[in-house]
Each structure stands twice: as structure tokens, then as C-alpha cells.
Amino acid sequence: MLNKDKKFRHKKNLIFATILLINIILSMRPIPSKSASVSLCDDPKSDLEQLIKNIAPDKIFVLADEHTFRHCFNFIKDVKGVSAERTCRINAGDDFKNIESLSSVWRFLSERGATRHSLLINLGGGMPCDLGGFAAATYKRGIPFINIPTTLLSMVDASVGGKTGINFNGFKNEIGAFRQAEMVLIYTPFLNTLDQHNLLSGYAEMIKHALIDKPEALDRLLKITLSDISSDKLSALVAESVLVKDRYVDSDPLEGGIRKALNLGHTVGHAFESLSMKKGRPVLHGFAVAWGMIVELRMAENKLGFPSSVRKKVEDYINKLYGFHPFGESDFEDLYALMLHDKKNIGERINFTLLDKVGEPVINVDCSKEEIKTALSL
Ligand SMILES: NC(=O)c1ccc[n+]([C@@H]2O[C@H](COP(=O)([O-])OP(=O)(O)OC[C@H]3O[C@@H](n4cnc5c(N)ncnc54)[C@H](O)[C@@H]3O)[C@@H](O)[C@H]2O)c1
Numbered sequence: 001m002l003n004k005d006k007k008f009r010h011k012k013n014l015i016f017a018t019i020l021l022i023n024i025i026l027s028m029r030p031i032p033s034k035s036a037s038v039s040l041c042d043d044p045k046s047d048l049e050q051l052i053k054n055i056a057p058d059k060i061f062v063l064a065d066e067h068t069f070r071h072c073f074n075f076i077k078d079v080k081g082v083s084a085e086r087t088c089r090i091n092a093g094d095d096f097k098n099i100e101s102l103s104s105v106w107r108f109l110s111e112r113g114a115t116r117h118s119l120l121i122n123l124g125g126g127m128p129c130d131l132g133g134f135a136a137a138t139y140k141r142g143i144p145f146i147n148i149p150t151t152l153l154s155m156v157d158a159s160v161g162g163k164t165g166i167n168f169n170g171f172k173n174e175i176g177a178f179r180q181a182e183m184v185l186i187y188t189p190f191l192n193t194l195d196q197h198n199l200l201s202g203y204a205e206m207i208k209h210a211l212i213d214k215p216e217a218l219d220r221l222l223k224i225t226l227s228d229i230s231s232d233k234l235s236a237l238v239a240e241s242v243l244v245k246d247r248y249v250d251s252d253p254l255e256g257g258i259r260k261a262l263n264l265g266h267t268v269g270h271a272f273e274s275l276s277m278k279k280g281r282p283v284l285h286g287f288a289v290a291w292g293m294i295v296e297l298r299m300a301e302n303k304l305g306f307p308s309s310v311r312k313k314v315e316d317y318i319n320k321l322y323g324f325h326p327f328g329e330s331d332f333e334d335l336y337a338l339m340l341h342d343k344k345n346i347g348e349r350i351n352f353t354l355l356d357k358v359g360e361p362v363i364n365v366d367c368s369k370e371e372i373k374t375a376l377s378l
């Protein structure tokens with residue numbers, strides 16, 4: 001099963017890499033995505049207008065947070081049918097990816113007469129994309145939505161693949177649904193106003209994609225200093241990264257199996273993220289995932305023989321750029337209790353996604369409390 005999977009992935013890798021290369025050479029923009037349509041665009045206004053023409057909604061609504069309304073709304077405000085009056089603005093940050101914000105979006109749509117034929121455009125990072133996607137999935141049992149990601153993290157990861165939802169009861173994405181966007185429009189100049197901290201946060205998910213893709217992709221990322229990167233180079237890396245995500249989503253859209261590879265670093269990462277939020281000192285999702293990957297690569301090394309030289313290279317890179325995770329021995333029981341709620345678990349078993357080697361994820365690895373503790377405190 002695994003071997004067949006590897007061969008299949010290798011063949012698909014080659015096809016995608018070839019298409020990507022041809023695209024870059026010919027400067028063609030659409031990304032050959034399969035699960036949701038994803039495109040790298042040069043002109044969000046005209047691309048959005050074309051899309052809206054095809055969808056033909058009766059009304060158009062936009063969801064933005066306070067920052068994306070300020071920095072990004074101007075790029076789409078002149079699109080026919082888009083208006084500030086029909087733009088729902090929510091507070092920024094993961095603290096607000098909650099039932100109250102969700103309810104305010106449902107109310108906004110309902111009070112302004114949104115129908116099942118109305119369109120919701122989520123303009124923002126992973127927070128508005130996740131929350132807006134879930135609002136769209138549930139409002140009148142589902143209306144179409146478009147994601148326009150404005151952070152690096154949402155361009156390479158959160159806007160694609162149909163996982164929508166909110167945090168609830170102290171747990172990440174506890175309530176949600178799988179629902180694909182009609183289209184994902186990636187416009188990398190939005191990143192010009194994004195701070196370095198949030199760029200790094202997105203870069204962590206790119207490192208995750210490289211780890212489940214191939215050694216060359218990982219080596220390339222670990223050589224780059226994000227603060228010096230040219231916008232062309234970053235756009236090419238965004239395209240490459242989002243293709244990795246799309247490939248896994250396409251093989252297993254509802255996460256019955258191999259899509260769990262995309263959750264590498266998240267069993268521990270989500271526990272870090274939830275605990276930091278509970279303590280009132282929230283860390284960004286990508287930072288939590290970066291630290292979660294360190295712990296899970298140690299577990300992969302201990303349990304599956306993942307090469308220690310590669311684990312060390314990734315760990316050094318993360319420690320240098322992201323610092324060390326802010327948790328101590330005394331946090332272990334809380335972190336473990338949070339991991340018991342991970343969505344990949346079955347019964348009381350905590351199921352990790354680990355790696356044999358770079359590009360060879362192994363899903364459903366059952367790890368004991370002791371094994372987790374050892375990896376956390378090495
Ligand atoms: N659905 C998925 O597959 C998936 C994948 C990865 C992460 N996520 C989720 O995504 C969320 C994290 O996403 P995120 O990192 O994009 O966070 P975010 O949406 O909270 O954005 C981070 C910050 O950047 C600001 N911002 C956004 N775009 C900007 C721009 N262009 N210029 C200036 N500021 C801007 C936002 O207002 C916010 O303050 C988490 O909730 C995580 O769980 C979901």
C-alpha cells in the first residue's frame with residue numbers, strides 16, 4: 001500500500017513539477033490545481049470580475065478583518081457589486097475565530113438579505129478564510145464563496161483545501177466543515193504590508209509542505225533568508241508550496257488517510273497554540289507548528305529512524321528564526337490533555353503524522369505519553 005502510494009506520488013510529483021516549470025517559464029498564471037481552482041493573479045480586480053460573471057450571484061458580500069479591510073479592500077472595491085456596505089468587518093486575530101464572530105457574519109448576511117445565490121468573498125488570512133468558509137458552508141445550508149488570501153500562510157495553506165471552521169471550547173478548529181471555495185485568487189503583492197512575524201508564520205507551513213514533498217524543496221527553503229527574498233522568487237515558492245497542499249488534498253479531500261500528512265507538526269503545534277491562548281500569551285499558528293514539527297521530527301527519529309542530520313538541520317533553522325518554544329516541564333500535563341482532542345485520534349490513541357524520510361510521511365503513528373514527553377523535553 002505504502003509502496004504503491006510512493007510510486008504514485010513520485011509520478012504525480014514529476015508531472016506537477018513539469019507543469020509548474022512550464023508555467024513559470026511561460027509566465028502563465030493559473031496553478032494547475034485540481035481540488036479547488038487556485039490561481040496566482042496579477043490583477044485581482046479583473047480576475048474577480050471574470051469569476052463573478054461566471055458565478056452570477058444575486059448579491060456579493062465580503063468578509064474582511066480590520067487589517068485586511070484597511071490594507072487590501074482597495075484592490076477589489078471597484079469590482080461591480082462589491083461595496084463597503086456589504087463588507088462585514090470582524091476583529092483580527094485567532095482569538096476572534098470564534099462562535100461570536102461567526103454569529104456576527106451569519107447575522108450580517110441574514111439582515112442584508114443574502115440568499116442561497118449570494119456570494120461571499122473572504123478577504124484575509126487563514127482566520128477570515130476559515131471562519132468565512134464555515135459561515136458560507138452553513139448559511140442557508142451553503143452558499144458559494146471565494147477566498148482571496150492576504151497572508152503568506154493563507155496563500156500556501158489555509159485558503160486551499162476546504163477545511164473551514166472556528167475554535168471552540170479551548171480547542172483549535174473544533175467546529176467546522178469541509179467545503180471547497182469556488183476559487184482561490186492569490187495576489188502576492190498583498191504581502192507587501194504583512195509584517196515579518198506573519199511572513200515567518202506562513203513560512204513554517206511551507207517548510208511543512210517541503211518536508212512531506214521532497215529533499216530538494218526542503219534544502220531550498222532552509223537556505224533562504226526571508227527578509228532578503230525577491231517578490232518573484234517568493235511568488236514561485238508560493239506556487240510550488242500550494243501545489244504540494246493541493247496534491248494531498250486532491251488525493252484525499254476528506255482526510256480519511258494520506259491528507260493527514262498535511263497535519264505534520266500540528267498534534268503538538270495545536271496544543272502549543274491552544275495553551276498559549278489559554279495563558280493569554282497567544283503565539284501565531286505557524287510558530288506553534290514550527291515548534292510542533294521539531295518535537296514530531298524528534299519522535300520520527302526515535303520511532304521511525306528519520307535521519308538525525310535532517311532533523312537537526314530543521315531544528316537549528318527553526319530555533320534560529322522562530323526562537324525556542326515557551327513551554328516548560330510543568331506544562332506537559334496540559335499539553336497532553338490538549339493532544340487528546342486532536343482530530344486524528346481514535347479512541348484514547350493519539351495518532352501522529354510522522355516521517356520515514358523527507359517526502360515519505362507515515363500516518364496514524366500511535367505514540368505513548370512517555371514517547372511524547374521524551375521528545376518534548378530532549
Ligand atoms: N483551513 C486550513 O487548511 C488552514 C491551514 C493553515 C492554517 N489555518 C488557520 O489559519 C489561521 C492562521 O492564518 P494567518 O496566519 O493567515 O492569520 P490571520 O488571518 O489571523 O492573519 C494574521 C494577521 O495578519 C493581518 N493581515 C492579513 N493580511 C494582511 C496584509 N496583507 N497586510 C497586513 N496585515 C495583514 C491580519 O489582520 C492578522 O492580524 C489559524 O486560525 C489556523 O488555524 C487553516
Ligand SMILES: O=C(O)C(=O)C[C@@H](O)[C@H](O)[C@H](O)COP(=O)(O)O
Pocket residue numbers: 157161163172173205255259260262263266343
Ligand atoms: O489542510 C489540512 O489538512 C491541514 O491539516 C492544514 C493545516 O496546516 C491546518 O492548520 C488545518 O487547519 C489543521 O486542521 P485540523 O484538522 O488539525 O484542525
Ligand SMILES: [Zn+2]
Pocket residue numbers: 157205266285289
Ligand atoms: Zn496549519
